[in-house]
Amino acid sequence: MPTDPLYLTTPLFYVNAEPHLGHFYITMVGDVLARFWRARGRTVFTLTGTDEHGDKIAQAAADAGVEPRAHADRVSNLFRTTWEEAGLRYDHFIRTTDTYHVAFVQKVLAEVHARGDIYFSSYRGLYCYGCERFYQERELVDGLCPDHKVAPAEISEENYFFRMSAYQERLLATLEKQPDLIFPDGYRREVTALLREPIGDLCISRPKSRLTWGITLPFDDRYVTYVWFDALVNYVSALDHLGKMDLWPAAHHLIGKDILKQHAVFWPTMLMAAGLPLFRRLYVHGHWQMDAGKMSKSLGNVVRPLEMKARYGNDAFRYYLLREMAYGQDAEFSEDALVTRLNADLANSLGNLASRILAMQQRYFQGVIQPRSPEPIDDALREAFVTARRELEARIGELAFHRGLEALWRALDHANKYVVETAPFTLAKDKARLPRVGAILHELSEALRVTAQLAEPFLPETARRLFGLLGLPDERLAHLDLPWGQAFAPGHHTSAPEALFPRVEVAPA
């Protein structure tokens, strides 16, 4: 198990859209990893926030008929309150309009400029307003921006440029020496292929005649900073502000594949120019698709986290997303599939198992846990959970959440079979066998205890409810090494069952 500190970041979300599934997913993954590693003794720090400058935001504010600042305040706040209600935790929330961030970006710009890596030049090129960047002819698809499917505008401007090309060779060599810098490997290959072609220099300014909503260049106040040269710096400015620069090279950036180039080419070359070590790793995920296309506001197929919470609960939504998407690949979001998973895995395998155990404990022993008397079949049950933990830990280490959950659910299947095979409800008909019934229920209560502990990062609310029903204190959720058989002292009481996950009959249309 790694013990080095883990500094986890999500992308900063643009404040031109309200929080949706894509934003939720990556923030939730950060929350899962933080909970998972903290329970295993690792120092973790998580950062998220909002990206508030640039054309896109100025445009969204104009459309809403308000000043950019007021618009940014409202939407940034909406992200925070949504995460709060959705049960997502993070350690710090940064806004690119925070004064400390603005000052830090200006400091970096001044340094890179002083070193000679920023120069002034006139530029004529193809500009996509949606992407807020210039395109080279060969990057277009049939003359159109590959993302926005519109023809870029030809514009000519005098601007400042970052000498990105000066760092191209060094970046390529670094990626060859440190292949785990980008994960999964397919994305590393994509980046190395890109670096074998000339990457050119990066235009990092926007004249105020065209855009004023941005960070003013410290060496020329007729210009604001290009939004990516501003936003990427957040990963360092937040640490500097919080006095946590010791976490710096421990950065693990969680990002979607849509922003790979910015994080794998712009960001490392910026760090090199600023004289800072590179981040530790990029963890790149795929996209959630709906009806085989991208989710989009204009198509009206946006999945809102709090609507999902209202219909199914936070944990069921989390579980479905983690179980459905192989990190790195695209996945299709379907509410029908969510309901199927909820009913099968959560209501049935986990919920029914918990209800049956707690109900029998009440019926036969008024909730009081009985002594153990381990038999080979009991040892096999315990072993199933030892295996589940080992597999889960190996899988989460490689961000294969779906595989990790599968491993835990194999142990739950084992526990359900154990109930059928040991048949405590049949044994209980014979008074003489009651001690064995008590022992079986003790083993099963241990199975539930370990399930709650292992499931906590993924199903935090359920884990707490289950612990409450078992009569165990929340602090012990992180006590993973508590030996099997020692969680329940003699005379320990468990509660009457409650439905953890009511079955859902049909998905709303």
Ligand code: MSP
């Ligand atoms: N502001 C930039 C990032 C700057 S980071 C210094 C940005 N913002 S964004 O609001 O568009 O959000 C981007 C991230 O949200 C993606 O990288 C991805 O992690 C997540 N998602 C947005 N839509 C998504 C899907 N449909 N599916 C999965 N995640 C996607 O880009």
